[in-house]
Amino acid sequence: MVGIGYRKDFAEDFASNNVLTPSFIEVAPENWMNVGGYYKKLLDKALEKHPLFAHGLSLSVGSPEGIDVDFVKQIKKFLDDTNTVEYSEHLSFSKCDNAHLFDLLPIPFTADAVKHVAKNIALAQDILERKIAIEIVSYYSPIAAEMTELEFINNVIKEADCNLLLDVNNIYVNSFNHQYNAKEFLANLDLERVKYIHMAGHTQVSEDLIIDTHGENIIDPVYDLFGFAMQQLDRDVPVLLERDFNIPELEILQQEMSQLQNIKTNSLKHTAHVTS
Amino acid sequence: MLLAKTHQHQSKLATYCRTGNSVTIEGAVQKNLTHYRRLVFNNVLDSLETAYPLTQKLLDPKDWELLVHRFFSYYNIQSPQIWMMPEEFKNYILETELILTKQYPFLENLLTFEWLEVEVFMMPDIPHHKAPPETYVLNPEMDMMMVNYPVHLKNANTITKDDKGTYFICMHRDPDTGNVQFTNLSIPFVDVIECLSKKPLTDIQIKEILKKYAQDEIIETAFLDFINKATSTKLIFTS
Numbered sequence: 001m002v003g004i005g006y007r008k009d010f011a012e013d014f015a016s017n018n019v020l021t022p023s024f025i026e027v028a029p030e031n032w033m034n035v036g037g038y039y040k041k042l043l044d045k046a047l048e049k050h051p052l053f054a055h056g057l058s059l060s061v062g063s064p065e066g067i068d069v070d071f072v073k074q075i076k077k078f079l080d081d082t083n084t085v086e087y088s089e090h091l092s093f094s095k096c097d098n099a100h101l102f103d104l105l106p107i108p109f110t111a112d113a114v115k116h117v118a119k120n121i122a123l124a125q126d127i128l129e130r131k132i133a134i135e136i137v138s139y140y141s142p143i144a145a146e147m148t149e150l151e152f153i154n155n156v157i158k159e160a161d162c163n164l165l166l167d168v169n170n171i172y173v174n175s176f177n178h179q180y181n182a183k184e185f186l187a188n189l190d191l192e193r194v195k196y197i198h199m200a201g202h203t204q205v206s207e208d209l210i211i212d213t214h215g216e217n218i219i220d221p222v223y224d225l226f227g228f229a230m231q232q233l234d235r236d237v238p239v240l241l242e243r244d245f246n247i248p249e250l251e252i253l254q255q256e257m258s259q260l261q262n263i264k265t266n267s268l269k270h271t272a273h274v275t276s
Numbered sequence: 277m278l279l280a281k282t283h284q285h286q287s288k289l290a291t292y293c294r295t296g297n298s299v300t301i302e303g304a305v306q307k308n309l310t311h312y313r314r315l316v317f318n319n320v321l322d323s324l325e326t327a328y329p330l331t332q333k334l335l336d337p338k339d340w341e342l343l344v345h346r347f348f349s350y351y352n353i354q355s356p357q358i359w360m361m362p363e364e365f366k367n368y369i370l371e372t373e374l375i376l377t378k379q380y381p382f383l384e385n386l387l388t389f390e391w392l393e394v395e396v397f398m399m400p401d402i403p404h405h406k407a408p409p410e411t412y413v414l415n416p417e418m419d420m421m422m423v424n425y426p427v428h429l430k431n432a433n434t435i436t437k438d439d440k441g442t443y444f445i446c447m448h449r450d451p452d453t454g455n456v457q458f459t460n461l462s463i464p465f466v467d468v469i470e471c472l473s474k475k476p477l478t479d480i481q482i483k484e485i486l487k488k489y490a491q492d493e494i495i496e497t498a499f500l501d502f503i504n505k506a507t508s509t510k511l512i513f514t515s
Contacts, residue, residue: 030357036401036417038454058356064283071356096290099352102323102361103316105293108285116278140312141305144285177308209308211315 001238002257002264003053005214009247011042019250022257024085026053026240029078047082053196053240054084058100061120061134062093062107072127079128086196086238088133088165089124091117091156106139109152118159125162133195135165138173138202138212149174154190164190166237167198168226169218173210183228191233199226199260200242215245218256223263230267239264293317295349320348320361327362328390334380334432343373359398366391382425382435389427389445392419396447397456404451407515411476412503415511418448420461420469428458448511457509464489465502472512 001023006014014020025046032043056075059067079087092104107113125132136153147155157164166189175182201216218241226239241257285301292299292309293316301309321344325332332340344365351368355361366387370377377383402416423443425435444461446469461469464486471477471485479499486495506512 031359033357034400035359035398037397037399037449040401041454057358062286064278064286068356093286093290095356096286097352098354099290099294100354100356100361101290101293101316102319102353102358103293103312105286105289105312108282110279110282112277112279113282116282140308142303143289144282144302144304205311209311211311 001236002261003050003238003240004253004257005055005240005242005244006043006046007244007247008039010250010253011039011046013250015042015045017250020254020257022050022241024051024053024238024240026055026242028057029054029075030057033074033078051085052082053086053088053238054079054082055135055240056087056089057104058094058102059089059124060093060095060100061089061091061117061124062105062113063095063120064093064116065095065098067120067124068095069123069127072124076128079130086133087128087130088135088163088196090135090137091153092137092139104137106137106141106143107152108143109145109147109149111146111155114152114155114159117156121156121160121162125160131161131163131195133163133165134160135167135198136170136174136189137167138170138177138210140177140209140211142178149178150185150188154188157190157193162193163195164193165196165198166191166194166229167200168229169198169200169202169222170212172222172225173202173212176210177208182225186225186229187232194233194237197226197229197237197239198242199239199256213245214242217248217252218259223259226260227263227267230264234268236264236268296345317345317348319358320344323358324362324365327394328365328387330390330427330432331383331386334383334386343369343376346373359394362394363391380432381437382423382427382432382439385423385425386427386432388421389423392421392445392447393456393458395419396449397454399449404513405476407513408476409515411478412472412482412507412512412514413476414469414472415448415451415513417451418446418511420444420446420466429460446511448509450510452510457511459506459509459511464498468502 003024003026004020004022006025006027090104093107094101094103171182171186199218200214201218202210203213203216204210239260288299288301293312296313324344347365347368353361353364370384396419405413407413425439426443428445444466446459446461447456449456468482468485483495483499
Protein backbone atom coordinates (compact mmCIF):
# COMPACT_ATOMS: atom_id res chain seq x y z
CA MET A 1 0.00 0.00 0.00
CA VAL A 2 1.23 3.46 -0.94
CA GLY A 3 -0.85 6.43 0.21
CA ILE A 4 -0.83 10.19 -0.11
CA GLY A 5 -1.11 13.00 2.41
CA TYR A 6 -4.50 14.53 1.49
CA ARG A 7 -4.26 18.30 1.04
CA LYS A 8 -6.85 20.98 0.25
CA ASP A 9 -4.48 22.23 -2.47
CA PHE A 10 -5.34 19.25 -4.67
CA ALA A 11 -8.64 18.11 -3.15
CA GLU A 12 -10.71 19.29 -6.13
CA ASP A 13 -8.47 17.63 -8.73
CA PHE A 14 -8.33 14.48 -6.63
CA ALA A 15 -12.14 14.32 -6.62
CA SER A 16 -12.55 15.05 -10.32
CA ASN A 17 -9.87 12.95 -12.03
CA ASN A 18 -7.99 9.70 -11.59
CA VAL A 19 -4.42 10.96 -11.88
CA LEU A 20 -3.63 10.10 -8.27
CA THR A 21 -4.37 6.49 -7.33
CA PRO A 22 -3.32 6.05 -3.71
CA SER A 23 -4.24 2.96 -1.69
CA PHE A 24 -5.15 5.21 1.22
CA ILE A 25 -5.12 8.85 2.27
CA GLU A 26 -3.82 10.54 5.40
CA VAL A 27 -5.00 13.67 7.20
CA ALA A 28 -4.24 15.48 10.44
CA PRO A 29 -7.33 15.10 12.68
CA GLU A 30 -6.74 18.61 14.06
CA ASN A 31 -7.51 20.10 10.66
CA TRP A 32 -10.76 18.21 10.15
CA MET A 33 -12.34 17.66 13.58
CA ASN A 34 -15.65 19.46 14.17
CA VAL A 35 -15.61 21.20 10.81
CA GLY A 36 -17.84 21.15 7.74
CA GLY A 37 -18.06 22.93 4.42
CA TYR A 38 -16.82 22.40 0.93
CA TYR A 39 -13.48 20.76 1.69
CA LYS A 40 -15.01 18.48 4.30
CA LYS A 41 -17.49 17.31 1.67
CA LEU A 42 -14.58 16.59 -0.69
CA LEU A 43 -12.82 14.67 2.07
CA ASP A 44 -15.97 12.67 2.79
CA LYS A 45 -16.17 11.85 -0.91
CA ALA A 46 -12.53 10.74 -0.92
CA LEU A 47 -13.19 8.56 2.12
CA GLU A 48 -15.89 6.69 0.21
CA LYS A 49 -13.09 5.23 -1.93
CA HIS A 50 -10.02 5.34 0.29
CA PRO A 51 -9.20 4.10 3.79
CA LEU A 52 -8.01 6.82 6.19
CA PHE A 53 -4.78 7.02 8.14
CA ALA A 54 -4.70 9.83 10.71
CA HIS A 55 -1.49 11.64 11.58
CA GLY A 56 -1.82 13.93 14.57
CA LEU A 57 -0.02 17.20 15.22
CA SER A 58 -0.99 18.44 18.67
CA LEU A 59 -1.05 15.46 21.02
CA SER A 60 2.35 16.60 22.29
CA VAL A 61 3.44 13.40 24.03
CA GLY A 62 6.56 15.21 25.21
CA SER A 63 4.74 18.01 27.04
CA PRO A 64 6.10 18.46 30.57
CA GLU A 65 2.53 18.98 31.77
CA GLY A 66 1.27 15.76 30.19
CA ILE A 67 -1.37 15.23 27.52
CA ASP A 68 -4.76 16.92 27.21
CA VAL A 69 -7.27 14.18 28.01
CA ASP A 70 -10.29 16.05 26.57
CA PHE A 71 -8.41 16.57 23.33
CA VAL A 72 -7.54 12.85 23.15
CA LYS A 73 -11.23 12.04 23.57
CA GLN A 74 -12.03 14.30 20.60
CA ILE A 75 -9.36 12.51 18.60
CA LYS A 76 -10.93 9.19 19.53
CA LYS A 77 -14.30 10.34 18.24
CA PHE A 78 -12.74 11.43 14.97
CA LEU A 79 -10.91 8.11 14.57
CA ASP A 80 -14.08 6.16 15.32
CA ASP A 81 -16.28 8.31 13.06
CA THR A 82 -13.91 7.96 10.11
CA ASN A 83 -12.96 4.30 10.65
CA THR A 84 -9.33 5.33 10.76
CA VAL A 85 -6.99 2.42 10.05
CA GLU A 86 -3.89 3.75 11.80
CA TYR A 87 -3.30 6.71 14.11
CA SER A 88 0.17 8.13 14.40
CA GLU A 89 1.78 11.03 16.24
CA HIS A 90 5.19 12.59 16.78
CA LEU A 91 7.88 11.90 19.34
CA SER A 92 8.16 15.58 20.21
CA PHE A 93 6.45 18.33 22.16
CA SER A 94 4.33 21.12 20.73
CA LYS A 95 2.84 22.42 23.97
CA CYS A 96 4.79 23.68 26.96
CA ASP A 97 3.87 25.72 30.03
CA ASN A 98 0.21 25.69 29.04
CA ALA A 99 0.73 27.13 25.53
CA HIS A 100 0.51 25.48 22.13
CA LEU A 101 3.32 26.23 19.68
CA PHE A 102 2.08 24.28 16.63
CA ASP A 103 5.47 22.82 15.78
CA LEU A 104 7.45 19.71 16.65
CA LEU A 105 10.13 20.51 19.21
CA PRO A 106 12.77 17.99 20.27
CA ILE A 107 12.44 16.29 23.66
CA PRO A 108 15.63 16.05 25.75
CA PHE A 109 17.09 12.55 25.40
CA THR A 110 17.07 11.77 29.11
CA ALA A 111 16.01 8.81 31.23
CA ASP A 112 13.32 10.80 33.07
CA ALA A 113 11.92 12.02 29.74
CA VAL A 114 11.71 8.41 28.52
CA LYS A 115 9.51 7.52 31.52
CA HIS A 116 7.44 10.67 31.23
CA VAL A 117 6.81 10.40 27.47
CA ALA A 118 6.09 6.67 27.71
CA LYS A 119 3.50 7.37 30.41
CA ASN A 120 1.85 10.02 28.22
CA ILE A 121 1.72 7.68 25.22
CA ALA A 122 0.37 4.83 27.34
CA LEU A 123 -2.40 7.07 28.72
CA ALA A 124 -3.36 8.23 25.23
CA GLN A 125 -3.41 4.62 24.01
CA ASP A 126 -5.69 3.64 26.89
CA ILE A 127 -8.16 6.41 26.05
CA LEU A 128 -8.00 5.75 22.32
CA GLU A 129 -8.25 1.97 22.84
CA ARG A 130 -5.64 1.47 20.16
CA LYS A 131 -1.90 1.62 19.74
CA ILE A 132 -0.29 4.76 18.38
CA ALA A 133 2.48 4.65 15.80
CA ILE A 134 5.02 7.15 17.08
CA GLU A 135 7.09 9.01 14.51
CA ILE A 136 10.78 9.70 14.83
CA VAL A 137 10.93 13.43 14.15
CA SER A 138 13.64 15.40 12.41
CA TYR A 139 15.49 17.77 14.74
CA TYR A 140 18.05 20.49 14.29
CA SER A 141 19.67 20.49 17.69
CA PRO A 142 19.78 18.06 20.60
CA ILE A 143 18.57 19.47 23.92
CA ALA A 144 20.53 18.47 27.04
CA ALA A 145 20.96 14.91 25.78
CA GLU A 146 22.10 12.27 28.26
CA MET A 147 21.71 9.34 25.89
CA THR A 148 21.77 8.81 22.13
CA GLU A 149 18.74 9.45 19.97
CA LEU A 150 18.59 5.73 19.16
CA GLU A 151 18.57 4.75 22.84
CA PHE A 152 15.89 7.34 23.54
CA ILE A 153 13.59 6.12 20.77
CA ASN A 154 13.99 2.42 21.52
CA ASN A 155 13.48 3.00 25.24
CA VAL A 156 10.33 5.09 24.74
CA ILE A 157 8.58 2.69 22.39
CA LYS A 158 9.46 -0.29 24.58
CA GLU A 159 8.31 1.43 27.77
CA ALA A 160 5.10 2.76 26.16
CA ASP A 161 4.47 -0.47 24.25
CA CYS A 162 3.54 1.55 21.20
CA ASN A 163 4.16 1.15 17.48
CA LEU A 164 6.74 2.98 15.40
CA LEU A 165 6.23 5.23 12.40
CA LEU A 166 9.43 5.08 10.40
CA ASP A 167 9.89 8.42 8.66
CA VAL A 168 12.75 7.51 6.36
CA ASN A 169 13.34 11.10 5.29
CA ASN A 170 13.63 12.19 8.92
CA ILE A 171 16.26 9.54 9.56
CA TYR A 172 18.17 10.77 6.52
CA VAL A 173 17.83 14.41 7.67
CA ASN A 174 18.93 13.58 11.22
CA SER A 175 21.87 11.47 10.04
CA PHE A 176 23.04 14.41 7.93
CA ASN A 177 22.47 17.04 10.61
CA HIS A 178 23.98 15.02 13.43
CA GLN A 179 26.51 13.08 11.39
CA TYR A 180 25.71 9.45 11.91
CA ASN A 181 25.22 6.48 9.63
CA ALA A 182 21.53 6.34 8.65
CA LYS A 183 21.52 2.65 7.72
CA GLU A 184 23.25 1.65 10.93
CA PHE A 185 20.75 3.75 12.90
CA LEU A 186 17.81 2.25 11.08
CA ALA A 187 19.03 -1.33 11.49
CA ASN A 188 19.28 -0.82 15.25
CA LEU A 189 15.70 0.37 15.72
CA ASP A 190 13.10 -2.04 17.07
CA LEU A 191 11.81 -2.78 13.56
CA GLU A 192 9.24 -5.29 14.80
CA ARG A 193 7.19 -2.30 15.96
CA VAL A 194 7.18 -0.50 12.60
CA LYS A 195 3.58 -0.27 11.37
CA TYR A 196 3.84 2.63 8.98
CA ILE A 197 6.40 4.52 6.87
CA HIS A 198 6.56 8.16 5.78
CA MET A 199 8.52 9.42 2.79
CA ALA A 200 9.07 13.07 1.87
CA GLY A 201 11.41 15.68 0.46
CA HIS A 202 13.48 18.20 2.36
CA THR A 203 15.47 21.42 1.92
CA GLN A 204 19.16 21.88 2.61
CA VAL A 205 19.58 25.37 4.08
CA SER A 206 23.34 25.33 4.71
CA GLU A 207 26.27 23.03 4.18
CA ASP A 208 25.62 21.30 7.48
CA LEU A 209 21.85 21.59 7.97
CA ILE A 210 18.77 20.12 6.30
CA ILE A 211 15.24 21.24 7.22
CA ASP A 212 12.39 18.76 6.91
CA THR A 213 10.06 20.88 4.75
CA HIS A 214 7.93 18.36 2.83
CA GLY A 215 8.28 20.90 0.05
CA GLU A 216 10.52 19.14 -2.48
CA ASN A 217 10.65 15.88 -4.39
CA ILE A 218 12.19 12.89 -2.66
CA ILE A 219 15.90 12.68 -3.46
CA ASP A 220 17.71 9.50 -4.52
CA PRO A 221 19.63 8.90 -1.26
CA VAL A 222 16.29 8.87 0.59
CA TYR A 223 14.83 6.42 -1.94
CA ASP A 224 17.95 4.31 -1.38
CA LEU A 225 17.44 4.42 2.38
CA PHE A 226 13.80 3.44 1.88
CA GLY A 227 14.88 0.35 -0.12
CA PHE A 228 17.28 -0.55 2.68
CA ALA A 229 14.48 -0.11 5.24
CA MET A 230 12.17 -2.43 3.28
CA GLN A 231 14.91 -5.08 3.09
CA GLN A 232 15.45 -4.79 6.84
CA LEU A 233 11.73 -5.03 7.53
CA ASP A 234 11.29 -7.92 5.11
CA ARG A 235 7.51 -7.46 5.19
CA ASP A 236 4.96 -5.19 3.61
CA VAL A 237 4.23 -1.96 5.51
CA PRO A 238 1.98 0.91 4.34
CA VAL A 239 4.01 3.81 2.94
CA LEU A 240 2.89 7.43 2.69
CA LEU A 241 4.09 10.18 0.41
CA GLU A 242 3.98 13.51 2.26
CA ARG A 243 3.93 16.77 0.32
CA ASP A 244 2.77 19.86 2.20
CA PHE A 245 4.27 22.80 0.26
CA ASN A 246 5.32 23.66 -3.26
CA ILE A 247 2.91 20.98 -4.46
CA PRO A 248 3.63 19.89 -8.05
CA GLU A 249 1.30 18.53 -10.73
CA LEU A 250 -0.52 15.42 -9.58
CA GLU A 251 1.32 13.42 -12.26
CA ILE A 252 4.58 14.11 -10.44
CA LEU A 253 3.12 12.96 -7.13
CA GLN A 254 1.80 9.81 -8.80
CA GLN A 255 5.26 9.13 -10.27
CA GLU A 256 6.77 9.39 -6.79
CA MET A 257 4.14 7.04 -5.41
CA SER A 258 4.79 4.56 -8.25
CA GLN A 259 8.51 4.74 -7.54
CA LEU A 260 7.87 3.97 -3.88
CA GLN A 261 5.74 0.99 -4.85
CA ASN A 262 8.43 -0.27 -7.27
CA ILE A 263 11.17 0.02 -4.66
CA LYS A 264 9.01 -1.79 -2.16
CA THR A 265 8.16 -4.54 -4.64
CA ASN A 266 11.79 -5.01 -5.66
CA SER A 267 12.98 -5.01 -2.07
CA LEU A 268 10.47 -7.64 -1.06
CA LYS A 269 10.36 -9.69 -4.27
CA HIS A 270 11.79 -12.69 -2.51
CA THR A 271 8.80 -12.67 -0.14
CA ALA A 272 5.08 -13.02 -0.75
CA HIS A 273 3.99 -10.04 1.32
CA VAL A 274 3.53 -7.33 -1.27
CA THR A 275 0.16 -5.76 -1.93
CA SER A 276 -0.45 -2.79 -4.17
CA MET B 277 8.48 11.74 36.85
CA LEU B 278 9.97 14.46 34.71
CA LEU B 279 12.88 16.13 36.48
CA ALA B 280 12.71 19.88 37.03
CA LYS B 281 15.86 20.42 34.98
CA THR B 282 14.39 18.55 31.97
CA HIS B 283 11.23 20.63 32.22
CA GLN B 284 13.41 23.73 32.43
CA HIS B 285 15.28 22.80 29.23
CA GLN B 286 11.97 22.36 27.42
CA SER B 287 10.62 25.63 28.82
CA LYS B 288 13.72 27.46 27.64
CA LEU B 289 13.31 26.16 24.10
CA ALA B 290 9.58 26.90 24.04
CA THR B 291 10.08 30.40 25.43
CA TYR B 292 12.79 31.08 22.88
CA CYS B 293 10.46 29.96 20.08
CA ARG B 294 7.75 32.28 21.40
CA THR B 295 9.84 35.35 22.15
CA GLY B 296 12.97 35.07 20.02
CA ASN B 297 14.97 36.20 23.04
CA SER B 298 18.35 34.49 22.96
CA VAL B 299 18.78 31.56 25.28
CA THR B 300 21.48 29.11 26.26
CA ILE B 301 20.40 25.52 26.47
CA GLU B 302 22.74 22.79 27.61
CA GLY B 303 24.01 20.69 24.73
CA ALA B 304 22.18 22.69 22.07
CA VAL B 305 23.62 23.82 18.75
CA GLN B 306 22.89 27.51 19.20
CA LYS B 307 22.95 28.52 15.55
CA ASN B 308 20.39 25.86 14.67
CA LEU B 309 17.90 26.95 17.32
CA THR B 310 17.16 30.04 15.24
CA HIS B 311 15.41 27.79 12.71
CA TYR B 312 12.94 26.67 15.37
CA ARG B 313 12.07 30.27 16.17
CA ARG B 314 11.70 31.08 12.46
CA LEU B 315 9.54 28.03 11.67
CA VAL B 316 7.31 28.36 14.73
CA PHE B 317 6.75 32.11 14.40
CA ASN B 318 6.14 32.01 10.64
CA ASN B 319 3.57 29.28 11.12
CA VAL B 320 1.61 31.45 13.55
CA LEU B 321 2.08 34.57 11.41
CA ASP B 322 0.82 32.79 8.27
CA SER B 323 -2.28 31.50 10.05
CA LEU B 324 -3.14 34.96 11.37
CA GLU B 325 -2.58 36.62 8.01
CA THR B 326 -4.89 34.11 6.39
CA ALA B 327 -7.61 34.77 8.99
CA TYR B 328 -7.24 38.57 9.20
CA PRO B 329 -6.20 39.95 5.79
CA LEU B 330 -8.11 43.23 6.31
CA THR B 331 -6.65 43.88 9.75
CA GLN B 332 -3.19 43.07 8.47
CA LYS B 333 -3.67 45.52 5.61
CA LEU B 334 -4.88 48.21 8.01
CA LEU B 335 -1.72 48.14 10.09
CA ASP B 336 1.79 49.12 9.12
CA PRO B 337 3.64 45.84 8.27
CA LYS B 338 6.09 46.33 11.12
CA ASP B 339 3.29 47.06 13.60
CA TRP B 340 1.42 43.97 12.43
CA GLU B 341 4.44 41.74 12.96
CA LEU B 342 5.09 43.30 16.38
CA LEU B 343 1.45 42.70 17.31
CA VAL B 344 1.75 39.03 16.38
CA HIS B 345 5.05 38.87 18.22
CA ARG B 346 3.47 40.27 21.41
CA PHE B 347 0.52 37.90 21.12
CA PHE B 348 2.71 34.86 20.68
CA SER B 349 5.15 35.95 23.39
CA TYR B 350 2.70 36.79 26.14
CA TYR B 351 -0.48 34.89 25.44
CA ASN B 352 -0.80 31.15 26.11
CA ILE B 353 -2.57 29.64 23.11
CA GLN B 354 -5.10 27.07 24.30
CA SER B 355 -6.53 25.54 21.15
CA PRO B 356 -4.78 22.44 19.79
CA GLN B 357 -6.34 23.23 16.39
CA ILE B 358 -4.33 25.89 14.62
CA TRP B 359 -7.28 27.12 12.55
CA MET B 360 -9.02 28.13 15.81
CA MET B 361 -6.00 30.04 17.13
CA PRO B 362 -7.00 33.35 15.39
CA GLU B 363 -10.04 33.63 17.65
CA GLU B 364 -7.67 33.74 20.61
CA PHE B 365 -5.66 36.42 18.80
CA LYS B 366 -8.84 38.52 18.45
CA ASN B 367 -9.69 38.10 22.12
CA TYR B 368 -6.11 38.90 23.12
CA ILE B 369 -6.21 42.19 21.20
CA LEU B 370 -9.56 43.23 22.60
CA GLU B 371 -8.52 42.45 26.17
CA THR B 372 -4.91 43.59 26.08
CA GLU B 373 -4.02 45.90 23.20
CA LEU B 374 -5.84 48.94 24.53
CA ILE B 375 -3.69 51.51 22.71
CA LEU B 376 -4.46 49.83 19.41
CA THR B 377 -8.19 49.52 20.04
CA LYS B 378 -8.26 53.19 21.04
CA GLN B 379 -6.39 54.18 17.89
CA TYR B 380 -8.82 52.18 15.76
CA PRO B 381 -12.27 52.29 17.42
CA PHE B 382 -13.64 49.98 14.73
CA LEU B 383 -10.97 47.30 15.29
CA GLU B 384 -13.23 45.11 17.42
CA ASN B 385 -15.83 45.12 14.63
CA LEU B 386 -13.24 44.39 11.98
CA LEU B 387 -11.67 41.48 13.85
CA THR B 388 -15.08 40.03 14.70
CA PHE B 389 -16.21 40.37 11.08
CA GLU B 390 -13.12 38.59 9.79
CA TRP B 391 -13.31 35.84 12.41
CA LEU B 392 -17.01 35.28 11.67
CA GLU B 393 -16.09 34.61 8.05
CA VAL B 394 -13.66 31.89 9.19
CA GLU B 395 -16.22 30.42 11.57
CA VAL B 396 -18.95 30.25 8.93
CA PHE B 397 -16.51 28.79 6.39
CA MET B 398 -15.48 26.05 8.85
CA MET B 399 -18.77 25.45 10.71
CA PRO B 400 -20.01 21.84 10.85
CA ASP B 401 -22.54 21.00 8.15
CA ILE B 402 -26.18 21.65 9.05
CA PRO B 403 -28.90 19.79 7.12
CA HIS B 404 -30.76 21.97 4.63
CA HIS B 405 -34.53 21.54 4.65
CA LYS B 406 -36.49 21.79 1.41
CA ALA B 407 -38.86 24.72 1.25
CA PRO B 408 -42.56 23.76 1.45
CA PRO B 409 -44.58 24.96 -1.58
CA GLU B 410 -44.70 28.76 -2.04
CA THR B 411 -42.42 29.48 0.91
CA TYR B 412 -38.89 30.63 1.57
CA VAL B 413 -36.47 28.84 3.89
CA LEU B 414 -33.27 30.19 5.37
CA ASN B 415 -29.87 28.70 4.64
CA PRO B 416 -29.07 27.22 8.09
CA GLU B 417 -25.32 27.67 7.60
CA MET B 418 -25.32 31.34 8.51
CA ASP B 419 -24.75 33.80 11.32
CA MET B 420 -25.52 37.47 11.97
CA MET B 421 -23.68 40.23 13.73
CA MET B 422 -24.28 43.86 14.61
CA VAL B 423 -21.44 46.36 14.21
CA ASN B 424 -21.00 50.04 14.94
CA TYR B 425 -18.76 50.73 11.97
CA PRO B 426 -19.19 49.68 8.33
CA VAL B 427 -16.21 47.32 8.27
CA HIS B 428 -17.99 45.24 5.63
CA LEU B 429 -18.74 48.19 3.35
CA LYS B 430 -15.68 50.44 3.48
CA ASN B 431 -11.94 50.03 3.27
CA ALA B 432 -10.81 50.01 6.91
CA ASN B 433 -8.33 52.81 6.23
CA THR B 434 -11.17 55.12 5.25
CA ILE B 435 -13.48 54.51 8.22
CA THR B 436 -13.91 57.55 10.47
CA LYS B 437 -15.89 58.43 13.58
CA ASP B 438 -18.55 59.90 11.30
CA ASP B 439 -19.32 56.37 10.08
CA LYS B 440 -20.44 55.33 13.55
CA GLY B 441 -23.93 53.90 13.51
CA THR B 442 -25.71 50.56 13.63
CA TYR B 443 -25.08 48.04 10.89
CA PHE B 444 -26.21 44.44 10.55
CA ILE B 445 -24.27 41.81 8.66
CA CYS B 446 -25.53 38.39 7.69
CA MET B 447 -22.84 35.87 6.77
CA HIS B 448 -23.72 32.58 5.07
CA ARG B 449 -22.04 29.66 3.36
CA ASP B 450 -22.92 28.73 -0.21
CA PRO B 451 -23.87 25.04 0.01
CA ASP B 452 -22.39 24.27 -3.42
CA THR B 453 -19.10 26.18 -3.45
CA GLY B 454 -18.51 26.54 0.28
CA ASN B 455 -17.74 30.23 -0.26
CA VAL B 456 -18.83 32.62 2.45
CA GLN B 457 -20.86 35.65 1.42
CA PHE B 458 -22.11 38.54 3.49
CA THR B 459 -25.21 40.67 3.16
CA ASN B 460 -25.67 44.13 4.62
CA LEU B 461 -29.10 44.16 6.25
CA SER B 462 -31.40 46.91 7.39
CA ILE B 463 -33.43 46.37 10.58
CA PRO B 464 -36.62 45.18 8.79
CA PHE B 465 -34.67 42.45 7.02
CA VAL B 466 -32.91 41.46 10.22
CA ASP B 467 -36.41 40.85 11.52
CA VAL B 468 -37.22 38.81 8.38
CA ILE B 469 -34.08 36.70 8.79
CA GLU B 470 -34.81 36.10 12.45
CA CYS B 471 -38.35 34.98 11.59
CA LEU B 472 -37.05 32.79 8.77
CA SER B 473 -34.64 31.15 11.20
CA LYS B 474 -37.66 29.89 13.12
CA LYS B 475 -39.84 28.66 10.23
CA PRO B 476 -40.42 28.93 6.44
CA LEU B 477 -42.34 32.05 5.38
CA THR B 478 -44.55 32.92 2.42
CA ASP B 479 -44.43 36.15 0.40
CA ILE B 480 -47.37 37.48 2.35
CA GLN B 481 -45.85 36.66 5.72
CA ILE B 482 -42.57 38.39 4.83
CA LYS B 483 -44.43 41.47 3.63
CA GLU B 484 -46.42 41.49 6.89
CA ILE B 485 -43.16 41.70 8.81
CA LEU B 486 -41.96 44.56 6.59
CA LYS B 487 -45.22 46.47 7.08
CA LYS B 488 -44.12 47.18 10.65
CA TYR B 489 -41.33 49.33 9.24
CA ALA B 490 -42.50 50.94 5.97
CA GLN B 491 -45.34 51.90 3.71
CA ASP B 492 -46.81 49.49 1.13
CA GLU B 493 -45.31 51.12 -1.98
CA ILE B 494 -41.77 50.91 -0.56
CA ILE B 495 -42.26 47.39 0.73
CA GLU B 496 -42.90 45.87 -2.68
CA THR B 497 -39.64 47.15 -4.17
CA ALA B 498 -37.60 46.36 -1.06
CA PHE B 499 -39.12 42.88 -0.86
CA LEU B 500 -38.28 42.09 -4.48
CA ASP B 501 -34.73 43.44 -4.17
CA PHE B 502 -34.13 41.36 -1.04
CA ILE B 503 -35.67 38.17 -2.45
CA ASN B 504 -33.70 38.44 -5.70
CA LYS B 505 -30.41 39.00 -3.95
CA ALA B 506 -30.98 36.50 -1.14
CA THR B 507 -32.03 33.71 -3.49
CA SER B 508 -29.22 34.37 -5.97
CA THR B 509 -26.61 34.25 -3.18
CA LYS B 510 -28.37 31.22 -1.62
CA LEU B 511 -29.03 32.93 1.68
CA ILE B 512 -32.62 31.78 1.26
CA PHE B 513 -34.19 29.09 -0.87
CA THR B 514 -37.61 28.73 -2.38
CA SER B 515 -39.49 25.67 -3.57
